[in-house]
Each structure stands twice: as structure tokens, then as C-alpha cells.
Amino acid sequence: MYNWNWSVLWSPSADGASSYLGTLGFGLAWTLVVGLSAWCIALALGTVVGIARTIPAGKIARLADGYVEVLRSIPLIVQMFLWFYVAPDFLPDAAASAVKAWDRYNVLAAILCLALFTSARIAEQVRAGIQSIPTGQSNAAKAMGMETAQVYRHVLLPVAFRRVIPALTNEFVNIIKNTSVAFTIAVVELMAATRSMQEMTFQPFEAFTAATAIYLAVNLTAVKVMSMIEKSTRIPGYGHSGR
Amino acid sequence: MDFDLDVLLRAWPLLVQGFWFTIQITVIAALGGLVLGTLLAMARLSRFKTLSTVVGAYVNAVRSVPLLLVIFWFYFLVPFIAAWLTGASRPVEIKPITSCVVTFIMFEACYFCEIMRAGIQSIPSGQMAAGRALGMGYWTMMSNIVLPQALRNMLPILLSQTIVLFQDISLVSVLSIKDFFGAADFVAKRDGRPHEMYLAVAIVYLIACFTLSRGVKKLQRRIAIVR
Numbered sequence: 093m094y095n096w097n098w099s100v101l102w103s104p105s106a107d108g109a110s111s112y113l114g115t116l117g118f119g120l121a122w123t124l125v126v127g128l129s130a131w132c133i134a135l136a137l138g139t140v141v142g143i144a145r146t147i148p149a150g151k152i153a154r155l156a157d158g159y160v161e162v163l164r165s166i167p168l169i170v171q172m173f174l175w176f177y178v179a180p181d182f183l184p185d186a187a188a189s190a191v192k193a194w195d196r197y198n199v200l201a202a203i204l205c206l207a208l209f210t211s212a213r214i215a216e217q218v219r220a221g222i223q224s225i226p227t228g229q230s231n232a233a234k235a236m237g238m239e240t241a242q243v244y245r246h247v248l249l250p251v252a253f254r255r256v257i258p259a260l261t262n263e264f265v266n267i268i269k270n271t272s273v274a275f276t277i278a279v280v281e282l283m284a285a286t287r288s289m290q291e292m293t294f295q296p297f298e299a300f301t302a303a304t305a306i307y308l309a310v311n312l313t314a315v316k317v318m319s320m321i322e323k324s325t326r327i328p329g330y331g332h333s334g335r
Numbered sequence: 336m337d338f339d340l341d342v343l344l345r346a347w348p349l350l351v352q353g354f355w356f357t358i359q360i361t362v363i364a365a366l367g368g369l370v371l372g373t374l375l376a377m378a379r380l381s382r383f384k385t386l387s388t389v390v391g392a393y394v395n396a397v398r399s400v401p402l403l404l405v406i407f408w409f410y411f412l413v414p415f416i417a418a419w420l421t422g423a424s425r426p427v428e429i430k431p432i433t434s435c436v437v438t439f440i441m442f443e444a445c446y447f448c449e450i451m452r453a454g455i456q457s458i459p460s461g462q463m464a465a466g467r468a469l470g471m472g473y474w475t476m477m478s479n480i481v482l483p484q485a486l487r488n489m490l491p492i493l494l495s496q497t498i499v500l501f502q503d504i505s506l507v508s509v510l511s512i513k514d515f516f517g518a519a520d521f522v523a524k525r526d527g528r529p530h531e532m533y534l535a536v537a538i539v540y541l542i543a544c545f546t547l548s549r550g551v552k553k554l555q556r557r558i559a560i561v562r
Contacts, residue, residue: 093426094415165544166537167502170516174537177529265399272401276509283403296411300404307400 097295101302106292113302119285120306126199126281127271130206131264137211142218143244156215163212168273171209175201176277202274210267217259221252254325261318265311282306342531346522353518354539357504360514364439364504365497371440372447373482379452390448397445402506409438410510431512438507443500450492454485491555498547502540515539 101113109115144156163171176198180191191197225248233243272283280288286303290296343350378390397405413434414426421427458481466476486493508517516536523532 093418093424161545161548162541165502165541165548167505167516167540169505169508170533170537170540173520173529173533177523178533181530269399269401272403273506275403283401286404287407290407290411296407300408300411303404304396304400304408307404308396311399 094297096298098298100289100293100295100298103293105289112289112293112299115285115289116282116299116302116306119280119282120310122199122279123268123271123281123283124310126202126206126274126279127268130203130210130271131267133203133207134210134214134263134267135260137207138214139218141211141215143222143249145215145219146222147240160212160215163209164216168205168209168270169276172202172205172273172277175205198274198277198279201277202271202279206267206270206274209270210263213263213266214260217256217263218252221256221259222248224255225251251327254322254327257318257322257325261315264314264318268310268314269307338534339528339531342522342526342528343535346519346526346532349513349518349522350515350535353513353515356513356518357501357515360435360439360504360507361497361501363436364443365500367436367440368443368447368500369451369493371444373451375444375448376451376455377477379448380455394445394448397442398449402442402503403509405442406435406438406506406510409441410434413437431507431510435507435510435512439500439504443496446496447493450489450496451485454489455481457488458484487558490558491551494551494554495548498544498551501547502544505540 102111104110105112105115107115110118141156141159144152145160147153179201180188180197182188183191229247229251230243233247238246271281274281275284275287278284282303286299289302290299293299375390375394378386379394381387410431414429417423417427417429418425462480463476466480471479504514505516507514508520511517513521519532519536523529
């Protein structure tokens with residue numbers, strides 16, 4: 093009923109630049125560029141916000157809570173469209189028209205959107221990681237004369253970061269998956285490449301199978317790398333689960 | 336930047352329709368996903384090796400690819416499945432809403448499966464041994480002892496996942512389906528008013544999800560006290 097034809101993967105693509113497998117390869121490259129850039133920003137921002145949520149100073153913690161709540165309550169595609177279609181108009185007129193004329197603004201919008209979206213999730217994990225450490229430890233550090241900053245730097249964060257590695261692995265896999273939403277604002281990442289292959293060849297299942305295999309491979313690699321990091325950073329004698 | 340409230344008023348009926356559609360799909364997919372997900376969880380924990388391996392592979396595969404890819408997979412696959420089920424010789428034409436419902440049940444089942452698996456495993460094995468000692472069969476024991484407790488323990492997580500589902504429905508707009516976001520997107524492009532439409536959608540989602548997650552937190556606290 094369905095005519096399988098795997099050779100389309102090797103046949104020249106419609107744009108003539110390479111084979112369809114090459115098209116998917118370019119898509120994967122863009123997925124990784126967008127995903128990894130967003131990941132670096134998200135990790136830095138999420139850590140700061142996560143720490144802010146645990147400090148006793150009321151106002152900052154509440155502000156950080158609000159940041160997380162807002163970013164978690166709006167669907168990703170809506171946030172993507174806000175960054176792409178609405179955000180430039182909040183800039184001064186000259187800057188707004190410059191941004192709109194720039195043909196790569198969609199990539200920047202996707203990176204910013206995914207970075208903020210993921211930073212809220214990372215902040216939640218970092219907060220949980222810090223709060224999972226018994227208060228006796230930070231009290232002891234304070235009793236030894238440490239400042240709040242020193243307590244975080246030397247006592248809380250080294251343990252908290254190790255504890256959240258599995259959760260961060262999950263978030264990394266999520267950011268790679270979420271990069272696919274950037275295809276709605278015309279970033280030619282893996283999902284967009286898959287769609288164009290499907291539309292040009294009329295062989296949807298070959299295109300989708302190939303994309304599925306690529307996503308699985310990327311995510312499996314990410315999980316392997318993260319578990320290596322987890323093993324190499326484990327504190328000797330501190331128990332397998334970091335307890 | 337100009338902001339015209341009139342645009343929203345004119346789009347109102349379409350937005351309400353879209354919102355209603357999103358809620359309907361959320362409820363159907365959550366209930367369908369829960370039933371199917373529980374069955375998948377039981378299959379994953381089954382002692383029949385082949386069954387648990389096949390189900391495990393399906394659940395892990397769906398969970399590691401983007402929802403958009405899952406949506407496209409089922410959008411093209413469902414006509415073939417329908418043809419196979421009805422014995423038709425050509426792919427059956429399927430309404431977008433049908434494919435949308437099937438997609439979200441199949442997708443959500445994988446996430447609910449993992450939650451229910453944890454829920455089932457959280458019940459002490461002594462209870463199952465006791466059930467067996469009383470002469471209960473597998474299905475009697477599951478439906479009377481294990482599942483009610485598992486469901487109750489996992490209720491807050493299941494509801495949080497349903498809030499995520501409620502947000503995820505917005506992705507069906509890529510199939511030109513007018514869910515809440517799809518309807519707003521349609522008006523935004525037709526009238527050339529992206530600011531009003533996208534901001535309005537964001538605010539409605541924000542209020543809805545914020546209220547719902549507050550409710551889940553409250554429920555979590557109540558359940559925690561009882562236990």
C-alpha cells in the first residue's frame with residue numbers, strides 16, 4: 093500500500109546542494125547550533141535564578157519565583173512567536189526596523205526563546221538541588237564564620253550541582269527536542285529539513301524515520317556524555333546517589 | 336507600537352471556539368492517555384519479556400523525539416492504520432481533529448505510562464503477595480488493590496503533566512487546526528495584528544496555567560497530610 097523507497101535519502105535534493113541525507117545533516121547542524129547556544133545561556137541564567145530563589149532576602153526570591161512561573165505557564169510556541177513577531181517592536185524604532193530587516197533574526201529569536209524557557213526549568217532543578225541539602229550544613233558553615241556567598245560557593249553549590257546532573261540531562265534532551273519548535277519561525281533545523289524532504293519526495297515515512305533515528309542518536313549521546321560527567325565528578329565515598 | 340483592543344473583540348468568537356477545542360482535546364487525551372498509559376505501564380512491568388521490551392521501546396522512542404515529529408508521524412500514519420483496520424485498499428481520508436486526538440492519546444500515554452509505572456512500583460510488594468495469598472487473580476488484584484493506590488499517589492504528578500499537555504496542544508496549529516493558539520495565529524495573519532493576538536493568547540495561558548498549578552499544589556498538600 094505504501095511504496096517504501098529508501099534510496100531517496102541518497103538522491104539529490106530539490107535545492108541541488110546535496111542529497112536529502114545532506115539536507116537532514118544541515119538541519120541537524122542548525123539544531124545543534126541553536127540548541128547548544130541556548131543551553132549555555134540557559135545554564136548560566138537558570139543557575140542564577142535558581143540560587144536567587146533560595147536566598148532568604150524576600151523580594152529577590154519572589155521575583156525569581158515569578159520569572160519561573162511566567163515562563164512555565166506560556167506554551168513554547170507562543171513564546172517563540174512573541175520573541176519573533178512582538179519583541180522587536182519594544183525596541184526603539186530604528187533598532188526595531190534593523191532587527192526586522194535582518195534575515196537571521198529568527199535564529200536569534202529561537203535561541204533567546206529557548207534559553208529563557210529552559211532557564212526557568214533549570215532554575216527549578218537548581219533550587220530543588222540546593223534545598224535538598226540539610227540546613228545543618230549551611231548553619232555549620234555560618235557558625236564557622238562564612239559569609240552567605242562563601243556558604244554557597246564552598247558548601248551548597250558543589251553538592252547541589254552534582255545532585256542535579258540527572259535532571260539537567262533531562263533538560264538537555266528537552267532543549268534539543270524543543271529546538272524543533274523553531275521551525276515555526278522558519279529556522280531550517282532538523283524538523284524543517286525533515287518537512288521539506290517529505291514535501292519534495294512524497295516519501296513521508298522515510299523522512300520521519302530518518303529524523304527519528306537522528307534525534308534518538310543525539311539524545312543517546314547526550315545521556316552517555318552526561319553520565320560520564322556524573323561519574324567523573326562523583327565525590328569519593330559520598331554514596332552513589334550523592335547522599 | 337499600537338495596540339488595538341477592537342481586534343480582540345472582533346476575534347472573540349473564534350478565540351472562544353479555539354479555547355473550547357483545546358480544552359476538549361486536553362480532557363479526551365488526558366483520559367485516553369491515562370487508560371492506555373496504565374495498560375502500557377502494566378505491560379512494561381509484565382513478566383512476558385517480549386511484551387515489556389516492545390512497549391519499552393515504543394515509550395522510550397516517543398519520549399525522545401520532539402512532539403512536532405510525533406504529530407507529523409501520526410498525521411501521515413493514521414490514514415494507513417485506518418485503511419488497514421477497515422480493510423480498505425487505499426489510505427482513508429481522516430479529519431485533522433481525529434488524527435489530533437489519536438496523536439495526543441498515543442503521545443500522552445507514554446508519559447502517563449512512566450508515571451503510572453512509578454506509581455505501581457511504589458506499592459509495597461507485600462500487598463501483592465497478600466492479594467495472591469487470598470487467591471486473587473492478576474486483574475482483580477490490580478483493579479482493586481494496586482491501581483487505586485497508585486493513581487492516588489501519582490495524582491498530583493498526573494495533573495501537572497496534564498497542564499503540560501494543555502500547553503502542548505498549541506503545537507497542532509502547525510497542521511492549520513484552529514485550537515486556541517491556532518485560532519489566534521489565524522487572525523494574527525489574516526488581519527496583520529500579531530501584537531494583540533499573541534499577547535492575548537500568552538496572557539490567557541498564563542492565567543489558566545498559573546491557576547491550575549496553584550490548584551495542583553494545594554491538592555498535593557492535602558494528599559500529603561492524609562497519608
